[in-house]
Amino acid sequence: MSQATLFYLANLLIYGAVDVIACLGLSMQFGVAGISNFGYIIFQSAGAYTAAVLSLPHDTANGGFQSYIGGFGLPFPIPLLGATVVGGLVALPFAILVGRRLTGHVAAIGLLVTAVMANLLVTNFVPLFNGAAGLSVVPQPLQNLLNPQTQTYQWIYGAVGAVIAVLVYLLFRRITESPYGRSMRAMRDNSVVANALGKDLLSMRTAMLVLGGMAAGLSGGILVGFITLWDPGAWGYAETIVLFAAIIIGGTGNHKGAILGAILVPVGFEEATRFIPSSLGPPGMIPALQWVAIGLLIVGFLWFRPQGIIPEPRRRIFARAQARLAHARGDQSPQATLATAASPPSGSPAASGGAILSTEGVVVSFSDVRAVDGVSISVGRGRLTGLIGPNGAGKSTLLAALAGTVPIAEGRIIFDGQDVSRVPAYLRARLGLVRTFQLASEFKRLTVVENLLSAVPAQSGDTLRGALRGRRYWEHDELEAIEEARDLMDHFGLLEYADSYAGNLSGGQRRLVEIMRAIMAKPKLLLLDEPMAGIHPTLARTIGRHLQTLCAQGMTILLVEHELGFMDEFCDPVIVLAEGRVLAEGTMGELRGQSEVVEAYLVG
């Protein structure tokens, strides 16, 4: 191979490593956590500028042809570390934009605008990073010891870059495959439901913004150390689109796909066009068509193959866990297996009599409609309480208000002796107040067993720290939870679907997944919103009996249902809601004797 070709290949290796690291960070944010960060390029740029001003000498000592802040003349590897840290720090304010409330395309627009604004500011504020002209002659790492012009230097640079890329991949895979990663995929699939199961969306989104920002910053640092210059033209918002294109084409939600995409799109496109003679067409036509091609690839892939070239793998964790347990049983005595007796739900069994939840004059308003209009109820500990009422009576809204999914305008909610009226939904879930949803709300791209596991409270691997400590640290908890999930799935006849995507099940099966998931959360008070809708009557009775067993073990359940036969058989007492107010309360037998209840609901 000629010298020129070898030089070229070394270059390719460096660019490849940079793009792979950047794409991995975006894959973590967008593919795993579902944050559409259209301002991602800012983080890479922050890293590049940081590494540049950390390694450059003070601007007065640099010939004075460019002005910039800092200029510390620090040696390798400090500029790279600085780039990583600053990439993460710059991500912090973004957490305000994509915090609890802003989601989906509104957040995406906010981030896009921020990226454009940051570029404008840096372009026009010359003292910061030399404005539009940008920074140049950035010192290369260890350039006093090695000559950067040699091929050896370039190959070493490329090799170090590749090693860093591999390390970033391993780190991100470790996080993604942990219970914490599962929580993030749950948030991606349905953030409202994840929140209701106790997931702190703000903290998870912040963590992913910072982590992805660090990867981007690192990639910028590596890049600027090699090309020795950086200017606003290098990070227009369109560059973020290129990275998105890479992830979409490679495979969303899958770090291997991100790597493939990085190699195909940013690297591949830059290179492929080198071989097209520039004499073809007017000047600038080839680069323009390159952008057209990226646009076509985005639209084409999203239409023909939205899952990308390497789709997100289905995680067969149940089968794997069974194999492990069988292995463990073979090795040791049967008593040493991880299977545990079904632990009773937390809360005090048989402490019936007191109220676990009471409300005082709760009001929920939607603009000028008072959907819940001064409701005061009390739910007895260990009871299976029913909630009925005509359509639009405010049953689901009341449930949502109790769980904190919608805010209340007036009144108080006391749960387990604590005023939770202003406590956010995820914290109420952690206190033991868990709801299900009227509309199907399974996490579609999680398997059935993953859905169930996502609700288990306080798992050791469900924090960033726990995830980083690795599988050995959290696996014991995980296998225990899987055993528990197996008993439930067995009980409800879904064992054979343990490793199937929940989104592929029938409507009734998905309702079951949701109920099982709520049970896995071991709530003190479980709020069920029409759990029997679409479920076969025989199965509904099985569920009813199971719910009764749970109540006998100390759980309390408040359940909205239209099927009065079910209410007759299982619920006592039953609360009747009409037009946002409590109409009556009692056993079904008593209620049938009250004329206003019969008029409002039982007949109509």
Add this chain to the structure above:
Amino acid sequence: MSLFIESIGFGLITASVLAIAAVGFTVQFGVTDVLNLAYASVMICSAYVAYLINQLGHGQSIWLAMVVAAAFGAVVSLVLNKYIYAPFQRRGTSPVAVVIVSLGVLLIIEYLVQAFEGAANVSYTMTQGATLNFLGLTLTVVQLAIMGLSVVFMIGLHLLLRYTRFGKAMRATAADRVLARNCGIRTDRVITLACLLTGALCGVAGTVFAINTGSFGATSADLFLVLILAAVFLGGPGQPYGAMLGALVIGVVTEVSASVITADYKYVPAFVILLVVLAVRPRGLFSAGTLN
């Protein structure tokens, strides 16, 4: 002081251009549920069509060219919605993914224009007309015409939405498409007409934008897109009256800050307003409902 009044004059012109663009964008979003970022590329493409007409023979009137650009914008917007966005929506693609699709479309259209027209900027052949002094403002006849045009469009849209069957059908479709269809409104036809209407506004906006900036290139409207988004989100996405007010605020703030701070940072206050609105009141200042 006179500089300040002057800048308000510029602000009103920018606001006029912005209002046409933002109202078209927001109505399109309200009716179709697509946050169509490719809108900026349709604007610029229409401006190019007007340029081609303008350059035919011996300098055709730019106002005639604008009519053709409006027709072009209408057709392109309809095609984009019917053959790209709507199929994605029917398939259940998430709103964010549809935004990414629209970004892809933006790249395709803008850089196709660039590939064939080159990267150099172009200008219309036209006269600015006489300069008029007016309440301390110095405006050309063309600038007054742009402002007049914008006011006419805003009043026209108001009358359309309030008093015609089509306007009411559009509002119903925007509020709840399924419910509107169940009430006997032919929502597909409403969406088609709404795309044509907003596409025409987009074409006009592109042309007046190009007239106002003097010279333009394939990617000139990218920054303007951010101003459109600022106006739209300030007023609440999907709300034409909100977009009108948003355009007025953003337009005036942009030009006033150009004179008070420096021209380099003229867009920054507008962006900051947008970010604050997004963070504090993501549904905009008027969050009552769409197209109301």
